[in-house]
Amino acid sequence: MALTAYAAAQTRNLFAVVILSGIFSLLAAVLYVVLNAVDVAFTEAAVGAGISTLLMLATLSLTTDKERAKHQIKIIPLSIVSVTGLLLIFGTLDMPFYGDPNAPTNLHVAPLYISDSMKQTGIPNIVTSVLASYRGYDTFGEVVVIFTAGIGVLALLGHGRNRTRPGKNRNVNLEDENRIS
Amino acid sequence: MTRHSILRITAKFMIPYILLFALYVQFHGDFGPGGGFQAGVIFASGFILYGLIFGIENARRVLPARVTRVLLAVGVLLFGGTGVISFFFGHNFLDYSVLLKNSVSGQHLGIFLVELGVGITVSATMITIFYVFASQDK
Numbered sequence: 320m321a322l323t324a325y326a327a328a329q330t331r332n333l334f335a336v337v338i339l340s341g342i343f344s345l346l347a348a349v350l351y352v353v354l355n356a357v358d359v360a361f362t363e364a365a366v367g368a369g370i371s372t373l374l375m376l377a378t379l380s381l382t383t384d385k386e387r388a389k390h391q392i393k394i395i396p397l398s399i400v401s402v403t404g405l406l407l408i409f410g411t412l413d414m415p416f417y418g419d420p421n422a423p424t425n426l427h428v429a430p431l432y433i434s435d436s437m438k439q440t441g442i443p444n445i446v447t448s449v450l451a452s453y454r455g456y457d458t459f460g461e462v463v464v465i466f467t468a469g470i471g472v473l474a475l476l477g478h479g480r481n482r483t484r485p486g487k488n489r490n491v492n493l494e495d496e497n498r499i500s
Numbered sequence: 501m502t503r504h505s506i507l508r509i510t511a512k513f514m515i516p517y518i519l520l521f522a523l524y525v526q527f528h529g530d531f532g533p534g535g536g537f538q539a540g541v542i543f544a545s546g547f548i549l550y551g552l553i554f555g556i557e558n559a560r561r562v563l564p565a566r567v568t569r570v571l572l573a574v575g576v577l578l579f580g581g582t583g584v585i586s587f588f589f590g591h592n593f594l595d596y597s598v599l600l601k602n603s604v605s606g607q608h609l610g611i612f613l614v615e616l617g618v619g620i621t622v623s624a625t626m627i628t629i630f631y632v633f634a635s636q637d638k
Contacts, residue, residue, distance in 0.1 A: 357533040358533045358534065358535070358538075360533075361525075361533045361534055361538050362537060362538055362541075365538045365541040365542050365545070366541055369541060369542065369545045370541050370544060370545045370548070370626055373545055373548050373549070373552070373630075374548075374626075374629065374630065374633065376552070377548070377552065377630060377633050377634055378633060381633065381634075438604075439603075439604065439607060442530045442531075442607070442608060442611060443530070443531050444529065444530055444531060444532060444533070446533070446535075447529050447530050447535050447611065447615070448607075448611065450535065451535070451610070451611040451614045451615055452594075452596060452607055452610065452611055455583070455594035455596075455614065456593070456594055458579075458614070458618065459579055459580065459583065459594065462575065462576055462579055462617065462618050462621050462622075463576060465621055465622055465625050466572060466573070466575070466576045466621055466625065468625060468629075469572050469621075469624070469625035469628050469629060470572070472628070472629050472632055473569070473628060473632060476632045476633075
């Protein structure tokens with residue numbers, strides 16, 4: 320994964336970058352399967368490797384696939400990124416170990432979900448029952464976020480098909496790829 | 501893309517299975533991994549593949565942009581409407597236990613409807629974004 324990320328950062332050919340990011344997502348999905356998070360892996364494979372690669376390719380077909388040459392290392396952004404990364408790693412030091420049964424997250428409502436989900440919803444996949452029923456309100460919010468993303472893209476680019484556009488190579492963030500898991 | 505016969509034949513072969521797999525993920529999400537979000541994304545990617553290979557005009561003929569815009573809202577309304585129904589039985593928002601007499605099957609029905617709403621919205625959003633992007637060069 321580190322190798323693909325490094326290659327994607329180095330290469331100048333954007334088509335290769337898109338394909339490499341798809342490979343990166345696929346490797347991440349494999350990692351999630353190893354961690355027994357099948358639903359998350361499924362989402363990662365479908366969104367990261369599938370649809371975002373497709374949307375990026377569609378975008379590339381409208382623009383060019385060559386990155387403009389720009390190669391100087393900026394000190395301030397680099398130092399900010401390094402310090403933030405080090406702080407995040409420092410923050411993980413006093414976290415409980417992975418899979419620790421006494422971790423706070425494993426003691427709050429998770430045992431209730433695991434023991435009562437089948438009785439209360441009759442659905443074997445606990446992830447589905449938690450997402451759709453116990454945490455239905457959150458999922459509703461996520462759906463509204465996706466809806467808003469779609470509406471936003473429509474409002475920015477959609478309706479003006481007859482209008483003359485100032486420039487067709489406008490940059491548009493693919494902000495709808497917030498992952499739901 | 502009329503020249504790439506390998507791409508065309510392979511895509512023609514794959515797309516029905518992609519769409520079928522999306523429906524499987526949608527309706528089997530209760531029992532295996534997956535659910536509305538993943539199903540919507542898979543369905544949309546199958547459709548976008550069609551659009552990329554066979555041209556955006558053909559894709560628009562299959563599923564007009566007007567329809568996807570309506571579906572965008574239908575999914576959210578289906579989700580929200582399922583939640584609102586429980587108000588009429590004096591329960592909380594999104595409490596599906598009251599949808600049927602048996603609370604367990606009520607939950608089951610509620611989750612089914614909600615996941616369907618998620619799937620419709622997600623796939624409609626993705627297809628809409630693809631349409632909007634693809635028609636930029638006109």
